[in-house]
Amino acid sequence: MSLSGALANATAALTTSQYQVSLSTTNVANASTDGYTTKTYSATSQTATLALSTGELSRVTDTYMQKSLITSSASAGYAETIDSYMTRYDTLLGDTSSDGDIASLTSALSTTLTTLASGTGDTDAAAVVSAAAELADGLRTLSSGIQDLRSDADAAIATTVDEINALLVDIDSLNDQIVAGQGDQTSLADSRDTALQALSALVSVTSYTDASGRLNIYAGGQMLVGTTVSTLSFTPSGSVSADSTYPTNLSGVSVNGRDVTSSLTGGELGALIDLRDEALPAEQAALDSLAATLISAINTAASTGAAAPPGTLTSTTAVTAATPLSLTGSLGVVQSTTAGVATAIDEIDLSSVTTVGELMDALNSLDGVSASIVDGKLTISSSSGGVTLDSSLALTADGETLSDWMGFNDVFSGSDASTIRVTAALSADPSLLAASSLDTSAAVGQSAVASGGTGGATALMAALTEDRSFAASGNLSARSRSLVDYATDVLSGAATTVSTAASTASSATALRDGYANSLSNATGVNLDEQTALVSLYQQQYEVSAQLMSAIQAMYDALISMVS
Template identity: 40%
Template sequence: MSLSVAGSIATSALRTAEVGMAVAASNVANAGTDGYTRKVASNATSDTAVGYASVDVARIGSNVNQFLLKTIVTAMSGLGAAETRNSYLDQLQSAMGSVTADEDGGGSDLGSMIDAVADVAATLATSPESQSAKAAVVQSVSDLAESLRNISASVQALRAQADDGIAATVDSINRSLGALDDLNGRIVKGRALGQNTADLEDQRNEALKGLAETIGVTYQIDGNGLMRISTTSGKSLLDSSVHALSYTAAASVGAGTVYSATGISGFQGIMIDGTDITTSVKGGTLSALIALRDTDLPAQQAQLDELAMTLKESLNAIQNQGTAYPPPQSLTGTATVAGTDALAVTGGTLRVAVTDSTGTAAEVLDIDLSTMATMQDVVDAINTMGNASASISADGKLVISADSAGNGIALGGAGNGDGGAFSAAYGMNDLLTGSGASDIRISSAVGADSALLATGALSTASGLAAGDAALTSGDGSVAQALKSAFSTPRGFDAAGGLAGRSTSFAGYAGAVIQSAATLADKAATAYESQSSYANGLETSFASQSGVNVDEETAAISTLQSAYEAAAAVMSALQEMFDAALNMVQ
């Protein structure tokens, strides 16, 4: 072996040891850096063409288990979704109120408020003439309606929050894709120039995991180092360029705001390259927000609506069977009608009575509804009375009034006729109004004057005429029915995942609350499980690909010994070279 060949081999050994020590030192320095993986200098032999080989650094790369990395990326998508659901459903459960007794001894949940109405209704049933008992019932029903509205508003606020979150998440995804695209370009260029890109690849892996938390993705890396990313449904997000998402949050959100694939109304679609991917998004924060906005929260709204409407229809049916004492001078319906409308009730007898403040009849008219074809027929029949009149208001409501300010109007039935059915059909004595939990409230008339709450009923006596007792102050038949309404099972339709059932108002309210609690409990358990799973994977990844300072220190020591040995060889070669020069001088 010539001295020059030996020197070349020793020099490459020095260089290889030096690079190895630099890499090991960098590993130690970055041991606590998030996302940093252990770097390894891979050595390769190089033929000197004279039968001897030298050693050189072929490349510096990361010690990364790519299969484990893919598993982590998938786990991060699950974690992002689980964390989002846990947060929102915990807020939903809180919005349902607490069953813990407050300073007045009752809870703030729907069941407790329904029980409070039942308690004051029981008091009214024993004292139907008590104005304070009437006021208590009206106030309790009003409070219950307000609670339903507030919970509904909270559900819709969460939907609006989720919709805003979708827009913010879309922006976050686009920023992540931009950062990944930049790293892609630097890595591909660096590899082409033979540069060390391991740190850039670490940064890209961390950016990828961050992206996966927001949306489920799959990815591949080609031979040039370019990472290609797609949604789990196969829609490209990143290749040689970014395929950005776009979404505009709704200006306002209500119970009727729903996702529309056409984008004409409600929530718009999440778009990529002109394609709506809303229904195909899987995994990550984005999918959880979509499911919460379009499925989970609307289901809770549907349950609240079922409770509100069953409560409204049941209590209104009871109230329309009776009348206040003394009756009001005028009754205005809540249903919108026209004179040409066919009657909603085609049988039975509608009794219209005009009474004075003591309940004594001034005039009574019994209308055989089977002989009436349209609403105008009923209006015309009432207008034949000498002490009352009827009309359809400009906004389409039936109005029946006593002509004298000292008299009042009471509706009922005669004999077996069901006058309450007519009154209920057109809302003449409604206690509650509204189309669902979002707008249920006490009727404006009863809310303004609790004395208008019906506690008794118009006499059904055959041949009732002027001068007869049409109403009595102590009649508590309707008050008793109101009391019984809160203990009698009602039929509830299937709604929002709750099966149809026969139960009390409080029982159904309990099922609604339990439904929200079950969702929240499952979400919390899923988040805890997914968090533990993801953390375990990260720990395993760190164990395999992270830096062990003791191992790196030992490696540095070994490399120092190799460096010193190569340096000794170089020193000996220098002495031999100097001796050779001296021999030829």
Template identity: 35%
Template sequence: MDIRSAYSAALSSLNATQYASSITSTNIANANVEGYSAQRVNTATTYSDGSAVGVGVSSVSAYVNENLFKSYVSAVSQTTYAQTTADHLSQLLDQYGAVDSGSALADLITDLETALADLSVTPESQTVKNTVLNAADQLASTLNDLSSDVQQQRENVDGDIENAVTTVNQALTEIEDLNREISVKTALGENTSALEDARAQALLTVSENMNVSYFTTNTNELHVYTTGGLPLVDSRAHELSYESTNNVNAVTSFDDITLDGRDVTNQLSGGTIGALVDLRDETIPARQEELDALAGALADTLNAVLNTGTPFPPQNSITGQEVFDGSDAFSASGTFRIVLSDADGETQSVTDLDLSTYAMVSDLAAALDGIAGVSASIDANGHLTILSDDPDLGIALSEMDSEVGSDAQGVSDYFGLNDLFIGDDAGSIKVRDELLDDPSLLSCGKLSQDATLSVGDVALTSGDASVALALQEAMNTTIDFADAGAMGATTLTLADYSAELLSSFALEVSSVETQAETKGLISETLASDISNESGVNLDEEAARLTVLENQYSASAQVIQTLNDMFSSLISAVA
């Protein structure tokens, strides 16, 4: 090798070392950038006529453990699913109130029970009746609020689905654009490491929102698919489509999430979208089912008891709450008693109806209307109405041994003639307006069932506390609850069911929070492993700079030596 060849070799070393130093500096500068993979300069010997004449940069690459990265992509999807579920359920649980909070449903039920206990001692007290109705009204209002919170949470979740779909579409478009640029640069033999890092981050954004599968083509393009095998990115991006729904309620139907016009809602498992869909369609509606079960049991239990009684003094007119058509079949047995009474409870007329003789609702209405001094009909709203023709007399009812329909309800309960609550789910339950307007209509006692009751006899009294006692007992009586939401079939009191409902929900939230924490740790561990293998290690980069500095100095020394040799040669010739 002559001096000129040696000079060329040393210069190529300087250039390669300088380029390697710039890449190492770039690595150090991006040490804290998430997703950045440390780049490495690959050098190769250059040859001329079969002889080594120097060194050159052959490529710049970044090492990525693909198997480790695939595991991380999957873990990210699982983590965001768990975290999204935990976040939304925790928000909803906050609306329920803490288990030991005074706003908890069980405490409100206890308040009602306490008020009913007081009423059983002083059934004639209008103040105590008002306390009972206020307690019942607060309990119903709380159930209404919780039902509203549940549906509002579903609406929020539905809006989040639309936002997540938008985020996914932006990431898919980014992958498409990066694919195009990476493919061109790969064909030209140019460095694509930074672009591939950006594409990997876009893929992680997609996986944060949904489970995906993917592979890299021989042209270095990334193709992404749903778990059902539909393309999200191939030669182009295929965007998801979804519009959220406003004013969500328990019976709202939601649009499908579509991909190229196909419903893919069930293929978007995992990630934020998968969690949101499950929350909206299954997990949160389960909470509504539980509240509805409690509200229905509360209304049915107390209404059944209150309908065995009658107010003192009796009402001039009574309107049922249940809706019927006159032609509806009426299957009943036993006797139903109707008494016209004055304000002191003295009987003015008494009629016992044999229910087995009536085939339709209209037949019963006609029989009631046929009683002297009584008018009855099915009104325009489908409610049974019973009216005393004499404004100074009231209508007092006794279910006696009546049994109507498959549930064997008493007549009054069947038609809702003396209900405490109207509505049969958590969203609609409320105390009957007439009772809130006039607490004296709250029944505490029963109409006499004496077979010899006659005109002039006392049919009911203000001091009768039999119904008030029965209401109190009903609050402590176990009820058979069917499966509802996450609550299995059980037999509990109203208070115990409400406490179990809240406790069960709190345990579920605690469980999903623990899952989110566990899966988050797994993701963090995988991210750390990737960083250790592919990320920037400042100590290693600093050491590499020292090596490069020494290489550069050595190459420079060679050039300096060659310069000296040239100078000596020139001097010798001169």
């Protein structure tokens, strides 16, 4: 080899060693930088001169581990988001140790009714009404909390969509630079991988890199990043109630005008959609099943009782004179003093009654009885002081008694967990509670409604404690349970949902972190290795420098000989 060739080789080796020292130093400096991969340089000989003067910069990658991390990030993002909302839901459920949960409140109402029905304790109607009000408040509060969580999820969808769109734009920009060969390709690829990992935590995606080096990304069956970028669109609803459902009055997520909500799975976005449209509505459905059955059962039981002292009856059902009635049987009407002593006992044949107006006419035809519609409610009073109905034989076409259909003596108003309340009349005057009952065998001058009677309280207690059928609702299967037990089932089911969310999140997070550590070990910077390489490259640099010095001496000697 000529001195010129040797000098060229030594110069190239010196330059290569210098670059490799710098590269290893850069690797060490970025050892703790998220997403940074180890960079390597492979020198290449130029055969014409045999000089090591060119090379290729590359990064350490692990395709399998990278894809596993992307998949597990989507699962962890989903599970962690579900868990965060279920943790908040757990707080709403109340603390069983303080008896503030719906199961304890239902049991407390049952206890007061049991004591009242026994006639031996000091529990009065006011205590029962208070317990009923606390239960209604608890159901409404929990229902409101569930809807607040859904509202928060709806708002969070908008925020997450914005974050996804920002990442899509970033990836598209990185794609353009990589395809065009601009800048440090390895650093650009690192940044693109980091953005893809962040994106996968927000929504489940699939991706591949084409021949040009462009990363193509799909989600929900739609291409989000290709030669162009397609962003997501979403309009938050502002407020969410128990009646709010997708797609009726809650917005979906769309891409290029196409609704892809149902196909967006995994990641934070998939979790938020499921929380808003599936998981939390399921909790609301079970709660509504409890509340609706409670309202119906307690009010039906109350319609068979009587208040002591008896007074005016006012329906909770809104009616007009033209409201149709399809009745069979007869209606017993007992007028009494406020002390419950019967002053008149009459019976109305209902076979010809077809409207509320005709029922009022029949009632007004009785001496001492006055029936009218006040503020949309049927009111029946007696000049004797009190009036009590026996509607056990007065049935609607659905088999419901007239008193039950009209809502006389109702304890609760509303139709579900978001609307349940103790009736305004009962809240204002707990003595209106139908804790007593009508003695249908009593004659005029005898006690028809006994003060301190427990017939109505017994019926109310039975309504809470007797088994009844519940259809499948939310996460609860169909079953036969008492209202007290069903309230426990609702609470237990919710607690199970919360616990499952926590354990699932823990497992998903551990899996993602495991893949992240494995990827980091495979592609990240090994400080010991890089330190050793720096030492090696420095030695190579010194050898190359010594070689160049020797060649220079040989040149000097040659020139001296020639001259």
